[in-house]
Amino acid sequence: MELTEKMEAFVMHCGEMGSRWGFNRTIGQMYALLLISEEPLSANELSQTLHISRGNVSMGIKELNSWQLIATKHKPGDRKEYYQPAGSIWQMANRVFEQRRKREIDPTLSLLRDSLLDEPSNQGEAYAQTRMLEIHDLLEMITEWASELQRLSPEKLSTLMRLGAGVTKMLDLRDKLTLKSGKDNA
Amino acid sequence: MELTEKMEAFVMHCGEMGSRWGFNRTIGQMYALLLISEEPLSANELSQTLHISRGNVSMGIKELNSWQLIATKHKPGDRKEYYQPAGSIWQMANRVFEQRRKREIDPTLSLLRDSLLDEPSNQGEAYAQTRMLEIHDLLEMITEWASELQRLSPEKLSTLMRLGAGVTKMLDLRDKLTLKSGKDNA
DNA sequence: CGATAATTTCAGAAAGAACTGAAACAAGAA
DNA sequence: TTCTTGTTTCAGTTCTTTCTGAAATTATCG
Numbered sequence: 001m002e003l004t005e006k007m008e009a010f011v012m013h014c015g016e017m018g019s020r021w022g023f024n025r026t027i028g029q030m031y032a033l034l035l036i037s038e039e040p041l042s043a044n045e046l047s048q049t050l051h052i053s054r055g056n057v058s059m060g061i062k063e064l065n066s067w068q069l070i071a072t073k074h075k076p077g078d079r080k081e082y083y084q085p086a087g088s089i090w091q092m093a094n095r096v097f098e099q100r101r102k103r104e105i106d107p108t109l110s111l112l113r114d115s116l117l118d119e120p121s122n123q124g125e126a127y128a129q130t131r132m133l134e135i136h137d138l139l140e141m142i143t144e145w146a147s148e149l150q151r152l153s154p155e156k157l158s159t160l161m162r163l164g165a166g167v168t169k170m171l172d173l174r175d176k177l178t179l180k181s182g183k184d185n186a
Numbered sequence: 187m188e189l190t191e192k193m194e195a196f197v198m199h200c201g202e203m204g205s206r207w208g209f210n211r212t213i214g215q216m217y218a219l220l221l222i223s224e225e226p227l228s229a230n231e232l233s234q235t236l237h238i239s240r241g242n243v244s245m246g247i248k249e250l251n252s253w254q255l256i257a258t259k260h261k262p263g264d265r266k267e268y269y270q271p272a273g274s275i276w277q278m279a280n281r282v283f284e285q286r287r288k289r290e291i292d293p294t295l296s297l298l299r300d301s302l303l304d305e306p307s308n309q310g311e312a313y314a315q316t317r318m319l320e321i322h323d324l325l326e327m328i329t330e331w332a333s334e335l336q337r338l339s340p341e342k343l344s345t346l347m348r349l350g351a352g353v354t355k356m357l358d359l360r361d362k363l364t365l366k367s368g369k370d371n372a
Numbered sequence: 373c374g375a376t377a378a379t380t381t382c383a384g385a386a387a388g389a390a391c392t393g394a395a396a397c398a399a400g401a402a
Numbered sequence: 403t404t405c406t407t408g409t410t411t412c413a414g415t416t417c418t419t420t421c422t423g424a425a426a427t428t429a430t431c432g
Binding site for chain 3 (some may be wrong): 043054081
């Protein structure tokens with residue numbers, strides 16, 4: 001697999017960003033390469049193109065699988081496995097968001113829930129709990145909102161996104177409607 | 187500064203999560219401690235309570251400052267500096283999102299923009315560019331959407347959030363209105 | 373059933389990130 | 403100015419993560 005200059009730039013960039021996106025350098029590179037490659041690639045091709053060890057590729061594939069970001073393909077008369085990105089860009093973004101939510105938010109949320117069950121045992125702890133409650137509520141909102149967006153079909157999501165600056169207008173519109181028809185909505 | 191068991195659990199947990207949230211362990215701990223502490227704390231108190239070196243605290247404060255997450259206070263007749271969280275929980279969330287956008291999305295976006303300016307030099311590159319364009323558009327949507335949300339006042343944001351599952355309904359409503367009044371909206 | 377072709381695992385090496393502590397620096401107070 | 407009290411810096415150390423490569427494992431073919 002030969003890369004043009006631009007392709008290599010992209011792949012390497014995704015490597016740098018990899019760690020910021022929740023996985024590591026090589027995994028970022030691997031996924032980038034699979035994304036821009038027209039044909040599915042074998043583990044060996046990944047290893048050679050990216051100059052990383054075969055073992056490392058194997059671990060990377062395992063990780064990408066656990067994120068459900070790649071699919072495995074077989075070619076007739078060929079024992080090797082070939083890999084390609086799973087699903088559309090939208091689905092990929094969804095998966096990444098979901099995984100990150102699981103890792104970055106859920107654990108904190110459950111710790112906070114536990115902590116808030118008990119009565120505060122003194123003044124300082126009472127204050128701490130009010131702050132924790134704020135954070136809890138914020139995180140809960142974020143997760144609810146996120147899962148809401150995930151349930152939305154890609155088309156609707158796209159509409160909502162394209163709406164952009166219109167969200168504010170929509171809220172205003174809704175306020176008017178609500179005022180007219182009385183307080184019957186959430 | 188003495189911590190109850192629950193407070194310590196929270197602080198330590200934020201430490202573990204720190205790296206997932208874009209900063210490191212000690213910085214997570216420091217910020218958590220400042221959040222749940224009623225009084226502003228001095229660098230020495232942070233150092234002692236968390237059992238980390240004075241120098242490390244200093245670096246942490248620098249970092250938290252660059253994220254605009256803490257404010258510095260002075261007590262009359264006391265040379266020390268005291269630190270406390272800056273702004274509300276909402277503001278904090280905003281800051282974190284913004285910083286992360288800057289680090290995780292903006293660089294990629296500008297790379298993609300550059301890359302997409304040039305004509306593809308061969309078949310494979312043409313395919314790569316179509317994929318890159320998809321990613322570009324997705325990232326652009328996300329950033330626009332995010333900055334949109336940031337411009338929203340906290341109250342509106344809160345309304346929008348509480349709306350939750352209602353977003354779908356709202357979209358439907360909007361569709362009906364649009365159909366009735368013709369195609370005059372975005 | 374071997375023999376062969378591929379994938380996975382994992383101990384140790386290498387690279388990278390975070391932390392310490394002592395020295396340098398800064399800002400009043402006397 | 404000099405002394406005191408506080409903050410910052412940074413070279414070296416420690417801790418963590420990632421990567422390699424050889425050995426173990428699994429799967430397929432004849």
